[in-house]
Amino acid sequence: MLSMNNISRIYQSDTIKTHALRDFSLDVKQGEFVAVTGPSGSGKSTFLNIAGLLDPFDQGEYQLDGVNIQGLNDNQLSRLRNEKIGFIFQSYNLIPDYTIFDNVDMPLRYRGFSSKERKYRIEQALEKVGLAARANYLPSQLSGGQQQRVAIARALAGEPKILLADEPTGNLDSLMARQVMEILHQLNQEGATIIMVTHDPDQARAVNRNIQIIDGEISDFGVYAPQQNIATAASVEVDNATV
């Protein structure tokens, strides 16, 4: 699904060069739920932004769903972002004066769907995150957890191949975080491929693969986590949270 080979990303300022990623290689298979951990500033967001085609990289090779990213123009990259990737941000990034409906609608607008098709998809996506009844609310009328669920609905609406989430629960209290994680696990069970950056070791433990990034590299510690039953993992997590 996702295959990175020796990816490097260097931030060059006037005085210093930062190797945000160095010789970074990773393969993610269809249906995997990968948790990315690591200290702050280690390059997790850089990795996710490159994976999500938001940022360019300096060296290496990246194939997304069989498509080599190299040499694609802006139109092609944008189209890939729109069709194959759903991005979930830590701070939700909803447009405050658009309704929930219009927020979820945004990616669909660049897809050329009919208004009927869009409406159907928006309703389906909101249904999945349990917010179908709130379509006409404004983000400010929802809790943080609900807002993040709207953001998930927005990421889902285009039926992407892969969901990328950068600390999706970082701004949420534990109850709301748990609800968001439940939805992600549910989606993964239904077949979604997910890569999630997290600081929460419990969340990391609850998924079927962990990688750790340290100083722009995957640390040796970043091996497959023991295969778990995903359903139990989710419920374990719920238990933990209730304790």
Added chain:
Amino acid sequence: MLRYNFRLAFENFRRTPQLYALVAFTLALGIGLLSANLALVHTMTSDPIPHKSDKLFHVSMNTWPNEDPHEQPFYILSYRDADHILNADMVKNTAVIYASGGYIRDLQSTEASRINVQIRAASDGFFNLTDAPFAYGQAYQGNSGYEVVIGDSANKRVFGGGNSVGKTLELNGANYTVVGVLKPWYLRPLFYHATEQAAFNNTDDLFVPLETAIDENLPIYARSSSTDSWQQISDTRTKNVYYLQAWVEVENQQQKKEFQNYLDAYSQNLKDNGEHPNKIINQLDDVNAWLAHLNIVDSKVYAFALVSFLFLTVCVFNASSLLLSRQHSALFEHGLRRAIGASRMHLLQQGLVESCVLGVISAIMGLLLAWCFLQLSVTFLPQLQNLAVLDYEILILSFILAIVVTNLSCLYSLIRTNKQSISAELK
């Protein structure tokens, strides 16, 4: 997509209405001022009779009788010379005219009040030559009847409008039958009498046959020069009094050449008979050459146009920096839309739609302001009355200008936004 872009534009306006109103007003002010000035320049420099301006020629002759030979032809002619022009049969139309004025009244009316009118003594060829637009009736035939053609506004003032053909009016104790009524007639510039600062006057109210006007002693309301003393206008038929202007309409270059030869031979003949000592110079200027020669465009108008253009550029810079104030939220939304799959092209289109909508708003406001500026300038400078015209060419030009200028104003922030990396504003 286009509809979505329109919706997003209006969403944006709704978010910061004061900002956009200010931007639109700033641009409208610049556009309005420039449009008003362009309107003045446009009327001043336009061709009043484009379909045949190259076939109409103003006649200047060099027949002034004096001891010192004249080197320059004179734009006013003596009766003798003008009469010779009227007799030229190789041209399509001839018009010999002079400006006059007087008080007229409807003979049938019981009211004693008279109306002041601007009169044109004109030979009968004048109407065909100038394509004067008739609403009713036609031109008079011959130059010595007691028949007149009346202009639209005078017809309204004297007869209350309508078909006044057959009605009688009284001028200086003589009665004239109306044979023709003109439609509203705008000639800007008034090419047939563009001398003596009259180039932007209205067309005349009343047209009186030339010989009748002379017989009836209708005063000369234009420049006249003479070497002889005279009392009555009719004296001018035999004396050296220069006051008539002449125009001819030719069908082709050949006719013009023949007419030129005709004039030159005539001048030479006069000279041979000792009537004047001058070089033979008979100048034929077509409408545009004649207007250019008279320098009818006040150079101040060009200066104002230039200043208002500079003012507009200042407005563009202002609007541009005003628009930067919403750069931050624009960057966020830009990044987000890019992240969810909008291409640069999508967002460029969105920006263009927004600035075009803003351009249309600025254009409408700008044209309203231009209209106000023109009204205002007429109030202060009544002589601009006939110049302060927003014709459709200026309307279209201003509209396009507004769209272009608004897009220019939006360009800087659009470019800046477009340069931003996608993830920069997304946390």
